[in-house]
Amino acid sequence: MLDGLCDKIINRLNTGVLLLDRNFNILMWNRFLAVHANQHDEQVIGKNIFQVFPELPRKWLERKLSSVIQLKNQSFCGWEQRHHLFELAHSRPITTDSDFMAQNCTFLPIEEHGQVTQICILIEDVTDIYHYQTQLKKTLQELALSNRIDGLTQAFNRKHWEECLAAEFSRARRHHSSLALVMLDLDHFKLLNDTHGHQGGDKVLIETAKAINELLRMGDLFGRYGGEEFAVILPNTELSGAEEVAERIRQTIALKAVDYQGQNIGITVSLGVAVLAQQDKRYEDLISRADNALYKAKFSGRNRVSLADAS
């Protein structure tokens, strides 16, 4: 009577139950598996597990099952390790990136007279967990990115850019390598805003940032320092190289026209360049020297590059 009751319970479980002999032949499976594998008992019972489920990673699973037999210990394989072992259709009303059910599989040794005679595999449907964890991970990645990126221009935001500069500054000092900084500011931007409106100004900021980004190398770090002020960290770059980059930015922007509501808006930028020097004790010292050079460029007529004094 108890046997009949156990059968009923096993067949109502929302978990797959599969019983194997020591040669990995299937002795029993429950309704959950029959439904999700879409096979009848006659096609399965008495057959080898690798014949019924050819998708199984044979070598890996044989090793796993053998160790369960030898060590008489239960073993586990979660969805984080392998999304699924058995290609079973999931029945969740959610879209995931897999057609198959995500699974947690437990391998239980069944002992008789001190010998493992059978192995019971429990297959738990964890598609929901997989789905929500994957979504959460994606959302966290997006959040981490939005914490680093300026929403308007897609350049690094000031906080993240300064963290990058702090890291590059200590790296350069530790390794006695060169480090350059270019600070740049759009010229007469207030007038541009007044003439074309704030949205016109925004479009110019977006296009300017895009154009600068396209000029830079991998490893250069481009950020929005303030309203219409940007900054570029150039690791392993000497003064002559940094001046060349700054001049290239100046020329590219000066030649560029931003199309806004059928009008071509021209813009120029002023730039200040500084390279890491002995007297820079903190990264802020380097910013301050590049900034002073930038204001020198502004006051000597704009649309030009100025180099910072080393002293």
Ligand SMILES: Nc1nc2c(ncn2[C@@H]2O[C@H](COP(=O)(O)OP(=O)(O)OP(=O)(O)O)[C@@H](O)[C@H]2O)c(=O)[nH]1
């Ligand atoms: N459209 C737009 N304007 C901004 C943004 N951030 C700052 N500004 C504007 O940028 C202008 C900067 O003006 P100023 O600091 O006087 O500088 P400027 O007019 O560029 O003059 P110079 O730098 O001396 O050439 C201000 O009018 C700010 O309101 C932004 O995100 N979008």
